[in-house]
Amino acid sequence: MTDKIMIALKSIGKNKNRNFLTMLGIIIGIASVICILAIGDGFTHTVTKGMGSHDTRNKVTLQWQSTSDYNTDGGFTPNDASVLSKVPGVDHVKLTSSIVEAGAKVQYKTKNISIGLNKQPKHLKLVKGTYFNMTGASNGVYISEDLAHRLFKENAINRLISIDGTVFVVQGIYHISDMNYRPDAYVSKQIFKDLFANQISKDQAKLYVQPDANKKQVGKTAVKRMKKMGEQKHTGDYSVSNPDAISKQFTRVLNDITYFIAFIAGISLLIAGIGVMNVMYITVSERRKEIGIRRAFGATSSDIRNQFLIESVVLCVIGGIIGIIFGYIFVSIINAFLPFKAVITVYAIILSLSVSTAVGLIFGFIPSNKAAKSELVGLLKEE
Structure with a gap:
């Protein structure tokens, strides 16, 4: 494999200008994807950090919400806290507010x-x-x-x-x-x-549960008791609040938007892939003599196919690496103008290299397969 990679690098080095122009589409596409993912990940991190993290390991949070826009003064009362503290599995109760301003x-x-x-x-x-x-x-x-x-x-x-x-x-x-x-x-x-x-009304009740308690069951029982005995049951609704689930859902939406935009930017890689296919066709045509000689010395169709496929992949991976480097540079420049910090993650780098490799495999297969199927007699007749 190492020998084939070295042969691929030498072949690419013989036509530097042509291969660089072929890689240019890969470079631009990967750099664009890196920048978009970095901005999206940075924005998501900043927003979710602003939402805060919630420790829900040993507690269940009940939320009271008014059924009327004109009545926002209700919530949990000390009597409600006394009722909730008697729920099986509850150690103690603390009344808080989701609105601290x-x-x-x-x-x-x-x-x-x-x-x-x-x-x-x-x-x-x-x-x-x-x-x-x-x-x-x-x-x-x-x-x-x-x-x-x-x-x-x-x-x-x-x-x-x-x-x-x-x-x-x-x-x-x-x-x-x-x-x-x-x-x-x-x-x-x-x-x-x-x-x-x-x-500020106490619209949240934090139920600190015992270690062996079932949090889900505690939440259901607490809501039932509030609906039956809560002092504000006629002016609002009681429910179990899960702030982490809301944060995760919001993060998922932001990530989906980021990946969609990155996918749109990555369409340019299809055009770059066509360029890779074109240059590989040219390479196969130029090296028919080499193919004939290798076949004459015992190289199989699989050997010929793999050699040209490796060259295609190496060409795209080099373009991907250069694109990642340019992506880093662009992100550094963009960070000077953004109100938050764009972040390049390991995931974005791995994704970029994977896409580069996939482009090389997909668009290099047809020219490589053509080289592998070339008949030895036909190659020798040309010479």
Whole structure:
């Protein structure tokens, strides 16, 4: 096999310009596929990372959803938590909310703006001001660049603003990128709990199950009890929530879109394959004397076919490798302009090399088969 590969490389090297032009279609097609898959994988990774990961190993999450658009204040109550804690297999229950952002009205002079507000995160990169952990009843607030532009024409640092009637001091301004959602303002955890947390209903009940419990059965039993005994059963519906399944489904949709677009770009490889077939036909015609001599010395039809098929595959694989290199270069350039980072995965590289090999095998088979079927008498008569 090594000898046949070396012969193939020497044959390709004898006609560098012609073979390079033949590989050009492979190079462009593979580079395009690499770029599209990298952008798609990068976007999918960024979006799913923003959705967060969910640890569901030892818990079942129940969701309450209002049946009316005008009633969003319901949810689970302490009595509901007491009922759920008595479900067989449940160790303890914690009521939480899927919505962690409160709504508020911010006022500065004559300007009134509705905003989303949350408690201060552990880390926040500021474009202006100095970040520090606000403790207790601190009246500091961090606001987004957009809110700062809407409220102030000049510097917003140390300005006083009113949020739902409470005065705050602007301590810093942060940037919100296109790919990362953030609320319009952050206040200290204590202030958020005292002034704004009552706006957020407990629409989720996390049931921490015992190690030997059947999570699926626990979920079914809990939903039945809530439908029968839940305090908000007349204003909403109860169901088992599976956030990981939603994330996986969303990721699957994004991947399908990426692969479809990559497939469209990969159609150019069909055109490149026709070029490979054409150049292999030319190669077979030019080397009929070599074929005749090899047949005269005992080479079988299978040997002749395999030799030309290997040359076709080597030609395409070299084009695929060059295409991957150009794909890396293009992705590096594209990353300078994207709001997220395009990622080239091992899967994309393996797929590209597999497609290159397949193109060489498929489009090189017919010319190789023609060379293998050439009659020795006919070849010698030509000479």
